[in-house]
Amino acid sequence: MRLPYICTTLMAALSLASCSSASAFPSPGNIPTTLPHTTLADDKIGIAVETAYQAASLAERTAVKAGFVSPAQARTLINLDNQAYEAVCLTRTAYDVANGQDPSARQDGCSAASKANRYVGYVEAARMAVEMLKSLVSTTKGLQQDYLSR
Amino acid sequence: MTKINTTGIVNSVNTVLDIITKLEPAVAALPQVMDLIAVAISTFSSEDKAQVEKAYEDKMAGTDAAHEETQGVLEAQAEAEPEASEDKG
Numbered sequence: 001m002r003l004p005y006i007c008t009t010l011m012a013a014l015s016l017a018s019c020s021s022a023s024a025f026p027s028p029g030n031i032p033t034t035l036p037h038t039t040l041a042d043d044k045i046g047i048a049v050e051t052a053y054q055a056a057s058l059a060e061r062t063a064v065k066a067g068f069v070s071p072a073q074a075r076t077l078i079n080l081d082n083q084a085y086e087a088v089c090l091t092r093t094a095y096d097v098a099n100g101q102d103p104s105a106r107q108d109g110c111s112a113a114s115k116a117n118r119y120v121g122y123v124e125a126a127r128m129a130v131e132m133l134k135s136l137v138s139t140t141k142g143l144q145q146d147y148l149s150r
Numbered sequence: 151m152t153k154i155n156t157t158g159i160v161n162s163v164n165t166v167l168d169i170i171t172k173l174e175p176a177v178a179a180l181p182q183v184m185d186l187i188a189v190a191i192s193t194f195s196s197e198d199k200a201q202v203e204k205a206y207e208d209k210m211a212g213t214d215a216a217h218e219e220t221q222g223v224l225e226a227q228a229e230a231e232p233e234a235s236e237d238k239g
Contacts, residue, residue, distance in 0.1 A: 050209035057216040074227035109214040
């Protein structure tokens, strides 16, 4: 009895794999299939993405409080921080879609646009979030290094 | 003049960057990990799933709070006089 279930799971995994190499906004035909309800990998990756954002966010606040960030640089960081947060939100939306839930029902700070974008696969969304967070942390780190080299 | 322990701050930011860099291959490997999980999936109880989902929801709330706080700090800094930030250090 377990074999059909495993096959379904593998098909879902293969579907995710195909989405991972697709463009940032795949066509509706590439929407990932619903994940097996008992799978924990998607939740754990989601938690890791959220934790990474929180860590990057803390680094930004610390940099400001330490005096590494000028007002002009703060404006740049505002945009980068918002982009990273939206990418995290996109991961939430993809998670909801993959788990058969309605993203718009979620009560959080994410924009309506990020909740409406249901065409990005879960893996692609998580990868986008990681890229945005890397850019954000690299920028923050660069500001600190510039400050220390003065 | 304010003295700042810059080494600790730089080290903490380096640690954050390391974590994010290490997360990237984990995300890329997710489809392959799913294959392995499919084999072990019967060992997961619905209670475990509920606990992890709750942890994810709690993380989301923490992220929203962090984002709001960070935006507040950055906006205050963006509106600050340029000379004020140059005086530090």
